[in-house]
Amino acid sequence: MTPITVTTHLDAAPAEVWDHLRDIASHVEWMADAETIRFRTEQTTGEGTTFECDTKIGPIRLTDVMEITEWDPERTMGVRHTGVVTGAGRFALAPSARGGTSLTWTEELRFPWWLAGTLGERVGAPVLQRVWTGNLSRLKALVDTDA
DSSP, X not given: OOEEEEEEXXXXXXXXXXXXXXXXXXXXXXXXXXXXXXXXXXXXXXXTOEEEEEEXXXXXXXXXXXXXXXXXXXXXXXXXXXXXXXXXXXXXXXXXXXXXXXXXXXEEEEOOGGXXXXXXXXXXXXXXXXXXXXXHHHHHHHHHHHO
């Protein structure tokens, strides 16, 4: 598993950034690879929330099954991937020394054999990093517009 990390600076305070992150259903608005989110639980926020996300990157389409494993408002949101792709991810927010928020997104994913397993993870890492950097840019634009 190759960890993938992307970071951005947002002008908004952590509370404002968290307002966007905590709304899991709205992630499709800024995540280019997320097409649809369907909750599997009645709850839609907090630890224990589970959902399916129809994901598309290039010609690859799959349903990512996720569970929120960490929920510390204005600080962290962690997720476990339990579908075709397995692993864990985490958003970490921190007040920035220059004002605003530093947001770091880290994922460690394991690909199935039919996505080339370990080789697919290594080859896919730079692609996913580019996609997720774009996702954070779109989130930044949304948050900064609302602020």
